[in-house]
Amino acid sequence: MGVLFDKDGTLFDFHATWGAWTGGLLLRLAGGDHARADILARAVGYCYQTRSFASDSPIIAGTPGEIAECLLPYLPGTTPFALITRMNASAATAPQVEAAPLIPMLGRLRAQGMRLGVVTNDAESPARAHLQKAGVADLFDFIAGFDSGFGAKPQPGQLIAFADRMGLDPADVLMVGDSRHDMLAARAAGMRRIGVLTGLATYDDLSSLAEVVLDHVGLLPAWMNDQTKTETAA
Incomplete structure (x- = not known):
């Protein structure tokens, strides 16, 4: 078997692992701008106040490519490859x-x-x-x-x-x-x-x-x- x-x-x-990590990643992608990070959070169904996810958040069961697709409209100048590479590198270090x-x-x-x-x-x-x-x-x-x-x-x-x-x-x-x-x-x-x-x-x-x-x-x-x-x- x-x-x-x-x-x-x-x-x-899932909650204990990815709740805080997601908030940190989005803030880094936003260059430390909290207002911009909140826009990114809404794009992927993440709530900073509760460190929780909407039921349809791509972070729950989606691929890095699907997550990147939601974020890219709010990250001008960033390519899909660069964003996915950055997310994968960050995810590898998540406790x-x-x-x-x-x-x-x-x-x-x-x-x-x-x-x-x-x-x-x-x-x-x-x-x-x-x-x-x-x-x-x-x-x-x-x-x-x-x-x-x-x-x-x-x-x-x-x-x-x-x-x-x-x-x-x-x-x-x-x-x-x-x-x-x-x-x-x-x-x-x-x-x-x-x-x-x-x-x-x-x-x-x-x-x-x-x-x-x-x-x-x-x-x-x-x-x-x-x-x-x-x-x-x-």
């Missing part, structure tokens, strides 16, 4: 707050023979940097970002690439994510779907698409064990 994880909002708590202790959870899954992967709409380079800093990059067999050549969620390309690389039937892979993008990609790939509530989506947002919705990813091994016991008993 295999287990695929989204990164932001799944392995790492990540684990949604649950990752090393024991992932180690437990590997000890059970699971193949593990990460599929994110972040760029691959900062994603690897985040996983390295958390000390878990080497626990994954596959890491893909939007720029890794397989597309971005909610399209299923990243997920199918993982199954192909690992020699797995997609039906034998669990996709764990915090957004409807994750669930839709998994459904299109023919994978089982596990939602978590450490992103911005609510239970109601995910429950119609997911097999189960967990409070956080640390509960996954116990849930999987319960499923195995139920299947064995049947």
